[in-house]
Amino acid sequence: MIFWLIAAAGAALVSLVLLRALWRGAQAPVPARTEHDLQVYRDQLAEVEREVAREVLSEADAARVRTEISRRILAADTSRADAVQPGAGPSKLVMGVIALAMIGGSLALYLQLGAPGYGDLALKDRIAFAQELRENRPTQAAAQAGLPPTPGLADLSPEYAALLKQLRETVAKRPDDIQGQTLLAQNEARVGNFVAAATAQSAVVRIKGAEASVEDVAGYAELLVLAAGGYVSPEAEAVLRAVLARDVENGTARYYWGLMLVQTGRPDQAFKMWDGLLRRGPEDAPWIEPILAQIEPIAEMAGVDYTVPEIGVGALRGPSADDIEAAQDMTPAQRMEMIGSMVDGLSERLATQGGPVEDWSRLISSLGVLGQTDRAQAIYDNALEVFAGDPSALDEIFRAGERASLAQ
Template sequence: MLSFWVVATAITLMVAAILIRAVLRGAKREVESRAASDVAVYRAQLDEVDRDVARGVIAKADAERVHAEIARRLIAADKAQSAEHASTDRAPAYVAFAVITVAVLGSVISYWWLGAPGYGDMALKDRIAFAEEVRLSRPKQEVAEASLPPFADPIDIDPRYKELLTQLRSTVARRPDDVQGHVLLAQQERRIGNFIAAKEAQQRVLSLKGADVTAQDLADLGELQVISAGGYVSPEAEMSLRAALNKDPQNGPARYYLGLMLAQTGRPDQAFRIWDALLRAGPEDAVWIPPILEQIEELAQLAGVRYSIPAIGGTAERGPTAADVANAQDMTPAERMEMIGSMVEGLSERLGTEGGPATDWARLISSLGVLGESQRAAAIYANAIDVFADDKDALELINAAGRKAGVTD
């Protein structure tokens, strides 16, 4: 911190010296450009008159009259020059001092008010640790919900619809084990903006389904938890989202909200990778595309990435899919190479030049394992581990693909 103030003071003094010098030189030049130039001109005219007399160009009597007039003007100009020097000798110094004082004090006060005196910059390792601390200590779901205004029925709700909704609530209350009733209630409560009630109904759906709960069920609960907390991703919402991704790593809403959580907790780098992958995967009409487009450029700046919006959905069909790999297992080596060899090469080239989400890296590693290219799969696996070293979810995908390809235990 001391070094900061030393550098700041040195820069301030240098700027002050430059400003003072500029003000003083400017004043001096201004004086010389007026009265001093007049004095020089009149003296030159006197010399010219003397030369004309010597050459006999003008009569001596006329020369004396002209000489007297020029001398009168010279005396007036000399007095004006003296007056200007007297009035400007100290003014520039005062002006310079006032400007520098205001600038320095204004800068110090502004920094003290808007900046963070006493705090140094954080190393990347410390920032990551701080972000993890923020993530682990952030408020719970119930705290976030309690901070928001209580729900009130919309004033423009149709009376007939309101009556039907009241009947639905009553029916579900009488039949607490009716899965479809709770599904319908969650949908209708969400429709009128009663998100906490919708979340509670969705929680009941998951409880009733038990082992049959789907990734989308979990993602729907996570989304309702986020919305009912005013857009804040709580620890409980994160658990729902991660559970959804464990069942379906490609679930779009869960990936979007997990990226939002990372952005909220100081990891724009990880959030950017998730959202960029969602844009590239598409589809263009997915509900998470518009909010990503509104935020991803600013997120890229925070992540330190020079970024331009990619073609939405442009990588959705590039590279072998899981079905391609499964079908290739029943083919001869020649047939497998013919079917997915070109797709593997295309995927490998894209990841090497443009990068891509962890799912694409995992797909490439698995595909190379199927093709028997163990050494190449191992090299790409090692590269992927370096790329996603700070992303736990991505590392899980990469390690699973490595185990499948036989390049790691």
């Protein structure tokens, strides 16, 4: 209610100022057209007196000239008096229409572009609102229930439909058959039945247990998102968290984590994560194309004047084919030396050129694996200063410090 009172008072004040200016302008004297002529006549009289003083003009002739000029001055003065009259002021109807247009137009514009009922949220309030939105968003089951039914076997070729039906029946009889569940997940996803595909992939992860790879779990998270129509549910978030706990650089998980941040009101954090993925590349990574399709409006929402970078420009140099072939014949000490040289190259680049938080996190983790905890601690402390004020980046640095067993 206070907002509306302030808005109405502001619109009324602006209308009053404009109407007052309009009224004063209408009441202002109209400038006389003869003002210039009057000044010319006065100058002519002064010139006559100078001519008489120099004895160029006789007194009799001067008298006749003075009489003519005076007659013209009187005529011009009379004309000016008639011209200097107050203009006609605007009618009350016109002024009322102007005031109504100002106040009503402002209200209509706000109703169209604004958010009636919502105040201007401070950053702290927006973060709190986003957190509340994230905690209270719909479940996976609710999201799936709101989607149209998935395609049936009737939409497939007879041969493929028969094979898929047989596969479903076989897996139903042997739910712990890892190969059957894997094939079922792949084929259900191929026909767009992502709900069934996610169920089958869940069984794959369950059967493999601790032996389930990061790719297995990431694939399950992706199928959950697809089954919900692109929505990242709390259940999908939990699976993504499990992936990132094992591989913080996993591109699939980081892409969908960024998507979740967009959906829960944190485009600022999503932008940083997706920008890091673009800089890391590679160009043929499956998440590059969807990020490119979305990142510019996300950057605008985050308040960033953004230019899409060259894909992979910030990527770490991985081992070449020659490096891998040479490493097969290396002793463990030689392999560690090769890894150390790569880490040194990354450290040098970050020290001289800087880089995204992903590179800092990777360097800290790598130094921890190499046992160089003192060096890792120094870089960790430096990273905390570089990314101060960026909660998302700091969270990633904290996780890298935990993996490297550093003091925090």
